[in-house]
Amino acid sequence: MITLNRDRLLIHKDQDVVILRNRVKEYATKIGMGLVNQTKLITGTSELVRNMLRYAQGGEVLIEVVSRGRENGIRLTFSDRGPGIADLDKAMQDGFSTGRSLGLGLPGTKRLMSEFSIKSAPGEGTTVTVIKWKNG
Amino acid sequence: MDRIPILKMGQFLLVTIQIDLYDRIALNLETDLVQMIHKTGARGVLIDISAVSIVDSFMGRILGNIATMSKILDAETVVVGMQPAVAITLVELGLPLNGVFTALNVERGMNLLQSRLASNPDEEEDEDDNPE
Amino acid sequence: MKASTIKMLQSKKEQIIELWMENQMEDPTLREDLMSNEDLRVQSIELIDTLLHTLNEGNSTQVESQDFEPVFEILAGISLSRARQGYTPRETATFIFSLKDAIFSVLGENISDLSLLNQELLEVSKLIDSLGIVTFETFIQGREEVILRQTDEIAEISTPIIRVWDGIIALPIIGTLDSARTQIVMENLLVEIVNSESSIAILDISGVPAVDSLVAQHLIKTVSATRLMGAECIISGIRPEIAQTIVHLGIDLSSIITKATLASALRQAFTMLQLEVTKVRKDKKV
Structure with missing residues (x-):
């Protein structure tokens, strides 16, 4: 996989979400991603960034334009220094939440993305990496 | 301003969301709408989201909350004008917004509200209590 | 060297x-x-x-x-x-x-x-x-x-959308319904609903060779998305053997309006829109 372009954004407050969403949309439009896939990507972004704000009071998002073979896509890496997730398997189940949400954030986001990986340990923060391919 | 205007149209309230929502605005909208329903005794709420390009699980939950809360206050909620891409994404996300009425556009939404009011004779008596 | x-x-x-x-x-x-x-x-x-x-x-x-x-x-x-x-x-x-x-x-x-x-x-x-x-x-x-x-090309040509009546569109699906196909079908269908301001969409699956739990899931998703838009979706063209498989596999389609033929789906759509089709009576005396 080749990275063609990268950009970094710090997330501290609610309104940063709007800036991030617009930035992601810009990149997705640039590689010619269709409207439905763009919407899925941005909705997933919104979910992940909310988790970051809620559980870790913010963090950093890396936006990359990546290319593999004939496919182009957007890779996003969300990293925070929050409390981390104790039971990842459980967090990935529909309807599970430690906060007062619907518990659709992580599993729902995974369904919206082409690729999804999460690394987390209690006390060490959480890193979520997602890829949305242009035609995926 | 972090607030979305709510318009009163007869016995209905109309909200047109024309900015990109973030959580604070959505929460304010929930509070404002419930207050407004209480104050005006509105019988229906129309939320036009045709200009909204994304609805994630939080905003979906707010829409569901508004519908349930207004139901308790005896008002029906109709979400109108959802974009196709938004609908597909919500379904994929696992949030089909069960219990929320939907319509293609404001006009259809208004018809839906009116026919729901008309089909419920008990509630028509209430209407007589509150002439326009 | x-x-x-x-x-x-x-x-x-x-x-x-x-x-x-x-x-x-x-x-x-x-x-x-x-x-x-x-x-x-x-x-x-x-x-x-x-x-x-x-x-x-x-x-x-x-x-x-x-x-x-x-x-x-x-x-x-x-x-x-x-x-x-x-x-x-x-x-x-x-x-x-x-x-x-x-x-x-x-x-x-x-x-x-x-x-x-x-x-x-x-x-x-x-x-x-x-x-x-x-x-x-x-x-x-x-x-x-x-x-x-x-x-x-196949994806393009295989999803034509037909306006069968004012406010009613129909989409015959031919061939297997995989997730990529479902996405295209859903998108075309929803966009057409907006363009034609239709409140009823009929999805005819006579041309779908088999319905397994995955295909059923795709159908349910399409119906849910249609409803989110404020329209209703009827699935028609369910052959008897498909009805059998659906039940044998334990798939729950009770939340969806299903009809055996496109004709009965259309009849249902007319009822929902409060329309009636009547036969014109010819006056023999004239």
Whole structure:
């Protein structure tokens, strides 16, 4: 996989979400991603960034334009220094939440993305990496 | 301003969301709408989201909350004008917004509200209590 | 490869070409019907020229390096033109591999140090192997492009949307409904609902060969998305054997309006829109 372009954004407050969403949309439009896939990507972004704000009071998002073979896509890496997730398997189940949400954030986001990986340990923060391919 | 205007149209309230929502605005909208329903005794709420390009699980939950809360206050909620891409994404996300009425556009939404009011004779008596 | 070896090969270029041509002529699979020997010679010389010109001491073991770009370009060109002429991939690869014999015998004649000879043979062998692989890859790539283009075309043509009445659209699905297809169907359907301001969509699955739990899930998703838009979706064209499978698999379609035929779906749609179809009575007296 080749990275063609990268950009970094710090997330501290609610309104940063709007800036991030617009930035992601810009990149997705640039590689010619269709409207439905763009919407899925941005909705997933919104979910992940909310988790970051809620559980870790913010963090950093890396936006990359990546290319593999004939496919182009957007890779996003969300990293925070929050409390981390104790039971990842459980967090990935529909309807599970430690906060007062619907518990659709992580599993729902995974369904919206082409690729999804999460690394987390209690006390060490959480890193979520997602890829949305242009035609995926 | 972090607030979305709510318009009163007869016995209905109309909200047109024309900015990109973030959580604070959505929460304010929930509070404002419930207050407004209480104050005006509105019988229906129309939320036009045709200009909204994304609805994630939080905003979906707010829409569901508004519908349930207004139901308790005896008002029906109709979400109108959802974009196709938004609908597909919500379904994929696992949030089909069960219990929320939907319509293609404001006009259809208004018809839906009116026919729901008309089909419920008990509630028509209430209407007589509150002439326009 | 040693610089001296490469120099030697470059000086013996004519000999290599002659040997290679001889080998090819002797090969029983030579396709004189597809390409004249003159053209074959031109092609062979062009390839050897570029290859020997590209080779140097540093890059001979690194076929991935940028240096080999021109060689690969020629190979790709050869592979494509041969595929069009009707050569099999095996024949094209054999053409490349037969170059080995020619180079091997030149190396054998001119290098007396056995261990050096051994090493150079090995390297040349690897190099030509990768060249052969390039012809295969180009061939496959060409095929893949054709397949991709056809997939796109199938996706485009297989989802026509029909306006059957004011406010009612129908979409016959033909073929298997996988997730990529569902996405296209859903998108087209929803966009058309907005454009035509239709409140009822009929999804006819008479042309879907089988409904398993995955296909059912796709159907349910499509119906849910339609409802989110404020329209209703009716699934029609359910054949008896499909109804059987659905029940045997324990799939719950109770949240969806299903009809056996498009006609009954249309009738249902009329009822929902409070429309009525009546027969015109001809007055016999007039």
